[in-house]
Amino acid sequence: MTPAADSLSVTLWVALGILALLMARGAWRGYRRGPLRQLAGPAAIAVGQTVGWLFGSDLGHACLQGTTFPWILRGVAGIITLSCLAGLICYAIFWRLGRLPEGQTEAESPVLGSLVGCWTGALYFIIAVALLAAAASIYDLLEAPDAPRHHWTVELRNDLSATPLTTGLKTWSPIPDRQKTLIKQTRRLMADPEARKRLMAQPEIRALAAHPTLYQAWEDNKVRELLNNKDLTGFIDHPRVRAVLADEQLQKDAEKVDLPLIIERSLQKPQK
Helix, strand or coil, X not given: CCHHHHCCCHHHHHHHHHHHXXXXXXXXXXXXXXXXXXXXXXXXXXXXXXXXXXXXXXXXXXXXXXXXXXXXXXXXXXXXXXXXXXXHHHHHHHHHHCCCXXXXXXXXXXXXXHHHHHXXXXXXXXXXXXXXXXXHHHHHHHCCCCCCCCCHHXXXXXXXXXXXXXXXXXXXXXXXXXXXXXXXXXXXXXXXXXXXXXXXCXXXXXXXXXXXXXXXXXXXXXXXXXXXXXXXXXXXXXXHHHHHHHCHHHHHHHHCCCHHHHHHHHHXXXXX
């Protein structure tokens, strides 16, 4: 056995075994179904993601206009919904096109179907790893830096990234940089009451604070208690915070403000 093979962890060996099983399963299904039906899944994913990304945000804002659904999440909801619908339609079309002629029991081009199936199995493995890495990146942001143990998704992701080919998994995240920065800054704000006072003294934040929903949430003692206790889940679930998330005009005004810069300015202790 080579030194490289000796260095592989149990997690990596299991992952390689799952990859081999998925490729073998895909090849067998492709042999039975034919190339068109085996391509139905990957085509649905590709078409759904493309259509959702191009048109989903506008659709979400148009359909949810005037509702209590948070304005900042309407685009994301539209993307997810349209991606699923477009993907299902594409899957149905490919499945229909790949149907066997009446009376025929063997798929056309079974060898080509096997080759396609082999690669679709690898694609599904990559998607599963990407979903794991996405979940791990979220827990990276939410977990306390001094936590004694990481979430299982983080530990698995770290094990899988222990090779030169997969090292990028450890830093990859589907969350945009602005949102990641805001989440990290919010965690620091929750632990620093003085920084929160400096934040509320910033002119841009004082203008936003004129919105009644934000002012009521900020002055609520329970909201302050949740912030001081670093209870992010309870903070988001609080009725006054949910009212802030439902305030469309407030969120539009906040979108125009460079929040990461303002918060970073507030987090810096004034020099004596």
